[in-house]
Amino acid sequence: MANDHNRVPLRKRQISKYSWVLAVILGLALAGYLWQGYLNSGRAVTQPASPADMVDLRDYIPGIQIELVYATENNVYKKPIYDSDQALLRRGTAEKLKKAQQTLQSQGYSLKIWDAYRPPQAQYRLWEVMPDRRYVIDPNQGFSNHSRGAAVDVTLVDLTGQELFMPTGFDNFTAQADRDYRDISQVQADNARLLEKAMVDSGFSSIFYEWWHFNDTDLGQYSVYWPPQAQIP
Numbered sequence: 001m002a003n004d005h006n007r008v009p010l011r012k013r014q015i016s017k018y019s020w021v022l023a024v025i026l027g028l029a030l031a032g033y034l035w036q037g038y039l040n041s042g043r044a045v046t047q048p049a050s051p052a053d054m055v056d057l058r059d060y061i062p063g064i065q066i067e068l069v070y071a072t073e074n075n076v077y078k079k080p081i082y083d084s085d086q087a088l089l090r091r092g093t094a095e096k097l098k099k100a101q102q103t104l105q106s107q108g109y110s111l112k113i114w115d116a117y118r119p120p121q122a123q124y125r126l127w128e129v130m131p132d133r134r135y136v137i138d139p140n141q142g143f144s145n146h147s148r149g150a151a152v153d154v155t156l157v158d159l160t161g162q163e164l165f166m167p168t169g170f171d172n173f174t175a176q177a178d179r180d181y182r183d184i185s186q187v188q189a190d191n192a193r194l195l196e197k198a199m200v201d202s203g204f205s206s207i208f209y210e211w212w213h214f215n216d217t218d219l220g221q222y223s224v225y226w227p228p229q230a231q232i233p
């Protein structure tokens, strides 16, 4: 019986020793876990929004009208060029567009987006449908500024959503679409100038042959954006 008495305290001592080791291991694991959480939360809180982020214009610019012509068959190529109905742009570019929208809204108008970010895959699709360098950039040579997320095709609507009378429709490749304004009415020219002024004052540049197309003057900051799941067709 004396042996039994000796054995019990010994077992107790062993258990308490192992408990202590276990407690230290668990404590270290918990501390590591909390430290990791602290680092992650710090990163999430302190990481600033980058101008290069892609943002959804529907959320980013209140009241903006969006009708993505290439998401439907209702375009010059008579085929959908991409299947997304999201109008995306770089945050820096969207910020400028928001400024243009505010200017135009104060004058009783709104922007209407025809095309914004165009995935590089869509450029292959365009080239497949129209392999003509006068109208489409050969994706084997390079990509449109739309694929950088830093160019936009826009027109103007009034407060009822009615499109203003502009020089031409979208993707009209005639001389009427250019900016010399000689072969269009005064109203068309005035409306195109109204749009151009709001866009240029907000940090875009216009191009001569397409009254609807505007490049972010900072587009050199952004490279072609490949979506994470992108695969070249």
Ligand SMILES: [Zn+2]
Binding pocket: 115, 146, 151, 152, 153, 212, 213, 214
């Ligand atoms: Zn364009």
